[in-house]
Amino acid sequence: MRMVDIIQKKRSGKELTREEIQYFIKGYTGGDIPDYQVSALLMAIYFKGMTSDETAVLTQAMVDSGDTIDLSAIQGHKVDKHSTGGVGDKTTFIVGPLVASVGVPVAKMSGRGLGHTGGTLDKLEAIEGFHIEMTEEQFIENVNTHKLAVAGQTGNLAPADKKLYALRDVTATVDSIPLIAGSIMSKKLASGADSIVLDVKTGSGAFMKTLKDSESLAKEMVSIGNALGRSTIAVISDMNQPLGFEVGNASEVREAVQILQGKKVDDLRELSLVLSAHMTVLAEIFPTFEEAYSELEKNLENGKAFAAFRNFIIAQGGNVEQIDDLSKLPASQYKVEVISKTEGYVAEIDAESIGISAMYLGAGRATKDDEINHAVGITLNKKVGDYVRIGDPLVILHSDTENPENSIRKVQEAYRLSAERVEKPKLIHKIIQ
Known part of the structure; x- marks a missing residue:
């Protein structure tokens, strides 16, 4: 098999086989295929696209290029949430405790912020003592005990994606729907959840500026997730203005806590409930979205979601006094x-x-x-x-x-x-x- 033949085949708009895609991912990750040939293939994909089957195979090949997280020791149906990024998006701090409050385990791998979008880990570290580094055993124990843990992504999770993204960034091939979808889903699938809810942003503060592009990306990612054995759903939400009223780190934690305490009603609260309801339906805790939404809303009002958040913060070393008294945050x-x-x-x-x-x-x-x-x-x-x-x-x-x-x-x-x-x-x- 030769890389030049694969490039020529995709340049002609033909569908690549499983073996051809696996060959190029394995060869590039291992350093056997040079940047200039992969750049040519990425540009061919950019112009000619990929079928749903090709994209699913590409995603799985990127998953297989590195470590995968084994969450089998966690009891119950594990559900993850991923946002494509936005401004003021602190839904993880509300969704995680909400879903945990009804007994669904949330084992979440998150990243840091770069550019105009904030990172979940950076925001959590606004809480004194909170640590995101832990052993796999501790991570699993925390989820089994508290139904919620958030940690940094491992260095060798989908390394093929890391190499490909760096190359896409300098070859003007970032905004290709199959490549974006494969990049996002490879990391989500490698993280080990049974089901995934995707929050796909659309608008001025999102990566996808138009509803048409956001819908295309959402459909591609849902197709990948379902094809690779994870029940997946996407919520396309608005990012034509910041979500909620706070943008920052400590300030976003503060706003999320106020919602968990039942003190605020706004777009952030609504989106968090929608995402949480879909997650618990995928976990088969509730039969319908409407029933899930109603029960989760009660847990915002009765303190169960806030209690789950406090337990999560304590378990990861955070100073819970800053949660009980928000004036103590930075x-x-x-x-x-x-x-x-x-x-x-x-x-x-x-x-x-x-x-x-x-x-x-x-x-x-x-x-x-x-x-x-x-x-x-x-x-x-x-x-x-x-x-x-x-x-x-x-x-x-x-x-x-x-x-x-x-x-x-x-x-x-x-x-x-x-x-x-x-x-x-x-x-x-x-x-x-």
Whole structure:
């Protein structure tokens, strides 16, 4: 078998065989096939696409390229949730405890943030003492005991994907639906869950900016998951404005805890309940989505979900006093109001610009080596559909700099006002299953 023949075959729009895909993944991961040949194949895939069968085989080959996590020692039907990334997306902190509160085990591998999107691990580390490194035995014990654990991804999980992504990044082949879907699902499948709920974002703050592209990605990932033996469902949710009212690290933990305590009702709460309900239906705890939603909503109100969160934090070394008294979480030196210079209804908030503004404050990373400042962030005072008068604060910047000019400028760029009344955006666009 020769790599040049595989490139030529895909360039002609023909379907690759299982053996051909496995050959190129194994050869590239092992260093036997050079970058320039794989680059040519990636570009051929970018233009000619892949069938659902090809994409499933590609995903499985990437899973097989490294370690897989054996969760068989965890009791019960293990369900995972994955978000394609967004601004203010802290659903894991609500979904995990909610699902755990009805006895469904959540064994989650998460990552760190880069660019305008925040990372789950960075946010959790805003809690003093919380550690994400643990042995496999401790991870499994925590899930069996508390039904919830969150850890960092292992270094050798789907190494083929890591190599391919680095190459895609420098060859303008990142935004290929089969390659994106295979990349995401290879890591999810290697993480060992029985079922997967995907939160596929769409809009200005998402990787996929249009509903059409988001739906294509969602369908591809659901197809992969089901073809490879994992019951999978995708929720396409809106990211045309930040999720919730807080963007940052400690501030996002604070907002999630307030929802777990039953103190807030907003889009973040709604999306968390929707994702949790689908997860528990896949785990066969509830027969219908409606029944699951109703029971989970009760657990937000009766304290069971909050209790599950406290147990999770304690089990991973976190200072639970910061959860019981949110004023003890890290706080910035300054609170800077960004004032509206015009009047009208908020028609648009560019979520990506808000994320970049938070990154300028130090809440995110421009490069993977940047240090995170857990105390800084942004509180949104106005969201789409709200009326704004001249002089009203659009947001509050939590900053360690008295005059964070770059962040102020990005917030001002993010908001667009209209004289006409604007409806609040639809949160859940579609369910793909």
